[in-house]
Amino acid sequence: MTDLLPAAVLWDMDGTLVDTEPYWMSAETELVESYGGTWTGEDAITLVGSGLWHSASVLRNRGVGLTDDEIVEHLTTRVLEQIEISIPWRPGAWDLLVALKTAGVRTALVTMSIRRMADRIAEALPFAAFDFVVAGDEVAHSKPHPAPYLRAAELLGVDASQCLAIEDSTTGLASAVASGAVSIGVPLHTPLEDGRGYTIWPTLEGRTVADIAQLFSSAQTSVA
Structure with missing residues (x-):
């Protein structure tokens, strides 16, 4: 039987499409220290994959004297200032995006970064990579809630169970799995545990549309 492609592939951004997590960690450290606090690498890791307003609340509790909205901005x-210097694309992500678009597979970017950040990354690609973008300031609930992925599926006009999601963090994967999407974890700054409703790929480098189809078909068969 021929492997079936998903109706759409839903991409996380920070840590999956681009390795911007060090940029966020640097910005957090700079901000907390400017208010006399301490922010360690271990502290920063706990926020990977989280919504920005959750992160802002954590930073306020570390002494940052700004509102949540001001912290997010x-x-x-x-x-964004660091991105203007260099965009650190993740290995294999660009190639897989191109291959999916060539094969006619629809895509969406599902990120907890706000819209102006998401648009900047999407516009840096030299082709129309995403049919829709779901940003963190446009959903009522951030990851790990399934709302961001459910919203992406709604915009695409498909059921989330017919989609495949690619994530790098446990928080993001919890969101994707809860939405019903077949999910792939590509670890980067935090380890991922297998057997949690998703498949781990150590890297996207060398991955093809055929790999996506095979995984999606296998997942659909196991559910059936």
Whole structure:
């Protein structure tokens, strides 16, 4: 039987499409220290994959004297300044995106970064990579809630169970799995545990549309 392609592939951004997590960590450290606090690498890791307003609340509790909205805007601006210098694309992500678009597979970007950040990354690609973008300031609930992925599926006009999601963090994967999407974890800054409703690929480098189809078909068969 021929392997079936998903109706759409839903991409996380930070840590999956681009390795911007060090930019966020640097911005967090700079901000907390500017208010006399301490922010370690271990602290930063706990926020990987989280919604920015959750992160802002954590930073306020570390002494940052700004509102949540002000913190989100400040961090985003600092990360965008670093992106203007260099966009650290993840290995294999660009090639797989091109292959999916060539094969006619629809795609969406599902990120907890705010819209101006998401648009900047999407516009840096020299082709129309995404049919839709779901940003963190446009959903009522951030990851690990399934709302971001359910919204992407809604915009695409398909059921989330007919989609495949690619994530790098346990928080993001919890969101994707809860939405019903077949999910792939590509670990980067935090380890991922197998057997949690998703498949781990150590890297996207060398991965093809055929690999996506095979995984999606296998997942559909196991559910059936």
